[in-house]
Amino acid sequence: MTPTNGSAPGNAGDTSGERLLVVENLHVAYKVDRRLKPTLHDVSFSVAPGEVIALVGESGSGKTTTGHAVLGLLPENGRVTGGRITFRDQVLTDLSPRGWRSLRGRAVSLIPQDPTVSLDPLRRVGEQVEDTLLLHSDLGAAQRRRQVHELFETVGFRDVELRYRQYPHELSGGMKQRVLIASAIAAEPDLIIADEPTSGLDATVQKQVLDLIGDLRRRNRTAVVLVTHDLGVAADRADRIGVMERGRLVEVGTPDQIFTSPRHPYTKRLIGAVPGRSAAPVRDTAAVEEREPVITVTDLRKSYGGIDAVAGTSFEVRRGETFSIVGESGSGKSTTARVLVGLTEATSGSVSVLGKDITRLDRRGYRPLRKDVQIVHQNPYSSFDPRFDVFDVVEEPLRAFQPPQLPWKRRKANRDRIVAALEAAALPPSFADLHPAELSGGQRQRVALARALVVEPKILVLDEPISALDVSVAAQILHLLGDLQRERGLTYVFISHDLAVVRAISNHVAVMQNGRIVEQGPVDDVFSRPSSPYTQNLLGAIAGRKLVHL
Known part of the structure; x- marks a missing residue:
C-alpha cells in the first residue's frame, strides 16, 4: 500500500537527498503454533540525518515491531519475511549476530519503553551505562566513569556521582528514563529508535526527556524514529509522521499535513479521538x-x-x-x-x-x-485475581455484602447483576466467561468499571x-463515563x-x-x-x- 500525504514511500518529505535509514517493502511475521502470522505488510519509509519521524497508531498497529525490526531485536518467533532495511548503505536484514553486536549501541541504539524492566535491579545504574562504553570504546575504567558523569550531566542530573552509585529502585520513573537515554547516547549513535520514551511520565518530565532527545538531534544530527501513541508529542516533535494501522503504513506527511488535512479514514478517526x-x-x-x-x-x-x-x-x-x-x-x-x-x-x-x-x-x-464509594485503578490487571474469570472479578464487591453461599448458587443468583454491570460498561454478556489475560487493555478497564458499578455506587x-490506553480507546472510556454520569447522577x-x-x-x-x-x-x-x-x-x-x- 502506498501511503497518502507526502511523496513516494521511502523518501516521503525527505528533501535533503541524504538518507540514513531506508526501510523498503518490509514484511514481518511471528511464528504462532508452527504457523507464520503476518504482522507487518509492505512498510516503507526513510529517515535523513538529524530528522525525526514519528510512527503513530494504536496498540497492535505495528509501530514497535517496525522499530525492533530496524534494530534486529525481534523476538525469537519473529522474522523478516520480505523487504529490506538499509543503514548507511549497509543491508541490516542480512546482518550476522556478530555484525549486530558491533553496530547496535555504537551506530544505532534503542530507548526502550519501560525503564522498570530495562534496567538490572541488582546493578548500579552508572555501571549499566558504562556497559556501552566498555563494548564500543577503548576507554579505561576511570575514563569510563568520568564519561558516565558527563552523560548524566547531559541528561540533567546534578549530583552525578550519587546517581552513578544508585540502584534503579532508588530513582523515579523520569530519572530511570534519563538513565536509559544516557546509555542510548553514550556512543553518540547516528540513529536512535525511541519506543514510547515518555509513556506514563508527567507533562513536565515528558518535556524534559523530549528536550534531551531534541538537543542531541540538533547537536550531533542524530536521526530519531519516535514510536508513540501520543499524537500531541508527534505533533510537537516530529518532522514527519507515519500513521500505522494493522501493520500497514497508511499515511505519511508533515504534522501540518497529517493534522490539518488527513486523507486516510483511520487517520481522521485517530485525530478525532483526541x-x-x-x-x-x-x-x-x-x-x-x-x-x-x-x-x-x-x-x-x-x-x-x-x-x-x-x-x-x-x-x-x-x-x-x-x-x-x-x-x-x-x-x-x-x-x-x-x-x-x-x-x-x-x-x-x-x-x-x-x-x-x-x-x-x-x-x-x-x-x-x-x-x-468505589475506586477504579490505573492498572486494572494488577488488581484482578489471576485465578478469576471476568464473572468472578465483577462479582467480587457483591460477595463482600452477601452471606456465604455455595459458589454455584451464588453465581446463579448474581448473574443478572453481573450481566447488567457488563452491559453498563459496554461489554457483552459473553465476556463473563473470559479471563482478564484474554482481554485488551481497554476491555480490562471496562471490566474494572463494571466491577465498580455492580454495587450501584454514588461516587x-x-x-x-486511561493513562495507559490508546487515544481512541481512552476516548471510548471517557464517553462511557459521561453517559453513566448523565444516566445515574454519578x-x-x-x-x-x-x-x-x-x-x-x-x-x-x-x-x-x-x-x-x-x-x-x-x-x-x-x-x-x-x-x-x-x-x-x-x-x-x-x-x-x-x-x-x-
Missing part, C-alpha cells in the same frame, strides 16, 4: 455549584515517617460533578484518593463522605460506605484510569496528569504540588487564567497544545 478536538462535553458548572457537597475535605494530612504526602489539603466535591485532581508524580493526588475510599487512614484533618466523617471510622465502620474515584473524583483530558471532562480542578493544593476552581478559569507559577509551568509543558486547543 480530547479537545471532538465536540466538548456539556459541563454545566454553574448548575453543579448549586448542589450539595457529597465530599468535604478539610485540612487533610497524611504523613509517612514524619514526611507529609498530603499537607493540609481542603476541597469540596458536589453531587453529580467531575472534580479532577492534577499534579506531578509525588504531588499527593493518589494518596488523597486512597484516603477518600478508605484504603489509607488520614493522619489528621477531617474527610466527610456522604455526610460521614470517615477519619473517625475504623475499617469496619467504613464498610457500609464501600457500596457507595467513583478514578485514579489515572459523582467522579478524577485523578490524572493528562491535562487535556481534565480540561475536556471536568467541572472543577485542584492542582497539587508537594502535598498541597496550590490552585483550584472551575476548570476553564484555572486553565485559562492560572494564578500559580506551578500551574503555569504545568500547562506550558503540555505536548500538542495546538492540537488540543488548550
Whole structure:
C-alpha cells in the first residue's frame, strides 16, 4: 500500500537527498503454533540525518515491531519475511549476530519503553551505562566513569556521582528514563529508535526527556524514529509522521499535513479521538455549584515517617460533578484518593463522605460506605485475581455484602447483576466467561468499571484510569463515563496528569504540588487564567497544545 500525504514511500518529505535509514517493502511475521502470522505488510519509509519521524497508531498497529525490526531485536518467533532495511548503505536484514553486536549501541541504539524492566535491579545504574562504553570504546575504567558523569550531566542530573552509585529502585520513573537515554547516547549513535520514551511520565518530565532527545538531534544530527501513541508529542516533535494501522503504513506527511488535512479514514478517526478536538462535553458548572457537597475535605494530612504526602489539603466535591485532581508524580493526588475510599487512614484533618466523617471510622465502620464509594485503578490487571474469570472479578464487591453461599448458587443468583454491570460498561454478556489475560487493555478497564458499578455506587474515584490506553480507546472510556454520569447522577473524583483530558471532562480542578493544593476552581478559569507559577509551568509543558486547543 502506498501511503497518502507526502511523496513516494521511502523518501516521503525527505528533501535533503541524504538518507540514513531506508526501510523498503518490509514484511514481518511471528511464528504462532508452527504457523507464520503476518504482522507487518509492505512498510516503507526513510529517515535523513538529524530528522525525526514519528510512527503513530494504536496498540497492535505495528509501530514497535517496525522499530525492533530496524534494530534486529525481534523476538525469537519473529522474522523478516520480505523487504529490506538499509543503514548507511549497509543491508541490516542480512546482518550476522556478530555484525549486530558491533553496530547496535555504537551506530544505532534503542530507548526502550519501560525503564522498570530495562534496567538490572541488582546493578548500579552508572555501571549499566558504562556497559556501552566498555563494548564500543577503548576507554579505561576511570575514563569510563568520568564519561558516565558527563552523560548524566547531559541528561540533567546534578549530583552525578550519587546517581552513578544508585540502584534503579532508588530513582523515579523520569530519572530511570534519563538513565536509559544516557546509555542510548553514550556512543553518540547516528540513529536512535525511541519506543514510547515518555509513556506514563508527567507533562513536565515528558518535556524534559523530549528536550534531551531534541538537543542531541540538533547537536550531533542524530536521526530519531519516535514510536508513540501520543499524537500531541508527534505533533510537537516530529518532522514527519507515519500513521500505522494493522501493520500497514497508511499515511505519511508533515504534522501540518497529517493534522490539518488527513486523507486516510483511520487517520481522521485517530485525530478525532483526541480530547479537545471532538465536540466538548456539556459541563454545566454553574448548575453543579448549586448542589450539595457529597465530599468535604478539610485540612487533610497524611504523613509517612514524619514526611507529609498530603499537607493540609481542603476541597469540596458536589453531587453529580467531575472534580479532577492534577499534579506531578509525588504531588499527593493518589494518596488523597486512597484516603477518600478508605484504603489509607488520614493522619489528621477531617474527610466527610456522604455526610460521614470517615477519619473517625475504623475499617469496619467504613464498610457500609464501600457500596457507595468505589475506586477504579490505573492498572486494572494488577488488581484482578489471576485465578478469576471476568464473572468472578465483577462479582467480587457483591460477595463482600452477601452471606456465604455455595459458589454455584451464588453465581446463579448474581448473574443478572453481573450481566447488567457488563452491559453498563459496554461489554457483552459473553465476556463473563473470559479471563482478564484474554482481554485488551481497554476491555480490562471496562471490566474494572463494571466491577465498580455492580454495587450501584454514588461516587467513583478514578485514579489515572486511561493513562495507559490508546487515544481512541481512552476516548471510548471517557464517553462511557459521561453517559453513566448523565444516566445515574454519578459523582467522579478524577485523578490524572493528562491535562487535556481534565480540561475536556471536568467541572472543577485542584492542582497539587508537594502535598498541597496550590490552585483550584472551575476548570476553564484555572486553565485559562492560572494564578500559580506551578500551574503555569504545568500547562506550558503540555505536548500538542495546538492540537488540543488548550
